[in-house]
Amino acid sequence: MSKIKTFILFIGDIAVLYGSLILTMILRYGPADFDYRLFAHIKPFSLIFIFWLLIFYLADLYEEKNLRLGINILQTFAFAIFISVIGSIILFYLFPSVFELTPKTNLVILTLVFGFIDLGWRFGLAKIFISGGLKTRIVFMGDSPITEEIKLYLQKNPQIGYEIVSKIEDGADMVIIQPSAKNDPKFIDFFYGLLAAKIAVVDSIKFYETIFQKLPIEEIERGWFIEKITTRRRAYEFVKRLTDVIFSIILGIIFIPIGLVIAVLTKLSSRKGPIIFKQERVGLNNKNFVLLKFGTMKADKGPLWTNKNDDRLTLLGKFLNHTHLNEIPQLYNIFKGDISFIGPRAEDKKLVEIYRQIPHYEIRHMIKPGLTGWAQLNYKASASVEEAKEKLKYDIYYIKNRSLMLDFIIFLKTTKYFFFSQK
Numbered sequence: 001m002s003k004i005k006t007f008i009l010f011i012g013d014i015a016v017l018y019g020s021l022i023l024t025m026i027l028r029y030g031p032a033d034f035d036y037r038l039f040a041h042i043k044p045f046s047l048i049f050i051f052w053l054l055i056f057y058l059a060d061l062y063e064e065k066n067l068r069l070g071i072n073i074l075q076t077f078a079f080a081i082f083i084s085v086i087g088s089i090i091l092f093y094l095f096p097s098v099f100e101l102t103p104k105t106n107l108v109i110l111t112l113v114f115g116f117i118d119l120g121w122r123f124g125l126a127k128i129f130i131s132g133g134l135k136t137r138i139v140f141m142g143d144s145p146i147t148e149e150i151k152l153y154l155q156k157n158p159q160i161g162y163e164i165v166s167k168i169e170d171g172a173d174m175v176i177i178q179p180s181a182k183n184d185p186k187f188i189d190f191f192y193g194l195l196a197a198k199i200a201v202v203d204s205i206k207f208y209e210t211i212f213q214k215l216p217i218e219e220i221e222r223g224w225f226i227e228k229i230t231t232r233r234r235a236y237e238f239v240k241r242l243t244d245v246i247f248s249i250i251l252g253i254i255f256i257p258i259g260l261v262i263a264v265l266t267k268l269s270s271r272k273g274p275i276i277f278k279q280e281r282v283g284l285n286n287k288n289f290v291l292l293k294f295g296t297m298k299a300d301k302g303p304l305w306t307n308k309n310d311d312r313l314t315l316l317g318k319f320l321n322h323t324h325l326n327e328i329p330q331l332y333n334i335f336k337g338d339i340s341f342i343g344p345r346a347e348d349k350k351l352v353e354i355y356r357q358i359p360h361y362e363i364r365h366m367i368k369p370g371l372t373g374w375a376q377l378n379y380k381a382s383a384s385v386e387e388a389k390e391k392l393k394y395d396i397y398y399i400k401n402r403s404l405m406l407d408f409i410i411f412l413k414t415t416k417y418f419f420f421s422q423k
Helices: 002-029 034-058 071-094 105-131 145-156 179-183 185-196 204-212 222-228 234-254 256-269 315-323 330-336 349-355 361-366 374-378 385-401 404-418
Strands: 136-141 162-164 174-177 200-203 276-282 288-294 340-342 370-372
Touching (some): 002 034, 071 105, 136 145, 145 162, 145 204, 174 179, 174 185, 179 185, 185 200, 234 330, 234 340, 256 288, 276 349, 340 404, 361 385, 370 404, 374 385, 374 404
Parallel strands (some): 136 162, 136 174, 174 200
16 A cells, blocks of 8 residues: 555656646746647656655655645755755756757746645645545554554554554454464464455564564564565675675775875874774674775764764864764775665674674674665664664565665665755
8 A cells, every 4th residue: 555655646746747837837927839849848857857756866856754734844845945946957958959948938938837836735635635535543462562552643644544453343454463473273264254355464573564664673582583684685685795895896996096095184184083093893793894084083082972063073074974984994895795775884892792682783783784775864873772762664565575666765865964954
């Protein structure tokens, strides 16, 4: 159901974009020569619309949780349009031979028309999802901490399209059960009967994963990992390693001038601190390696966790941390094979010893750590055991679902931090 709703929203945005272009032509030129005007604009604006849709995706405007009226969503929507317009202007002027026109007034009119119509489309669709026939009625059988977490989230986000009912007889479309219930002989025949009645039966861990795109590590037993986690994916690992080598070389060459400037500035900003900061981290199969970064601190003594207001950071170090330019030397780690572009964050070996108290923490070391990853995108840098536990939920989701497609999605979403603020 979630994919269907996203598809409807996406197709609707495409329709609104082209509808807005038609209205722009009518408002600007009137009915005279309409066919000619539309034909002249349809090709260049189709290319621009692809860019707009990509920006909307990077801004998370195709996530169901953001399909609601609120000041934060309105700000994100407005900023996404602003970035889209600026990008469009740059593309029109950089590639005039491709677009064959450089519209000014038309782009302004299109932006205004699209903004108003698309907002109406999105919030109208949210109303349909909340009150219309696309709603799925669900019953929870059994209680657990994650059940309460799911219920609270669904109640706060009715636009996702789920309604909680108390009994199956209330018209339930889906029953959420505890995983252990599937193996209980007392319930097998009952669940089988639900299938015949066209009522879906989903275990709470799977439903939690679908809703939050993470996994509830408190509820998962070791048997789940044996069943769900694939340890080797040879073709995927080969392509990923090849990609790492090729792009680490290309980016390494591109970033050489910037790296030299940062090295000089780092030395000038902290004469006692190192230009290249080296730290032992834990990688694949619990093997230690030396991670490289540009130095950002006056001294590395103090708490193991670093936050953005850490007084050990130099002024340049704060900038490098915020922009992640301090991680340029890690391209060498990627080339060597210590880490990949995408994977769980490699942690300091001292922190790993602390984090081992978290259930199933060792699973994250079954694959290479990464420069960016699913957990890094969805949760802030951890500064406590509890926060590390929350990030692990996303790491295990990535390990379970890792693929070239998911890696590409992570790459795209990482680029959004050039435009949108981080969590």
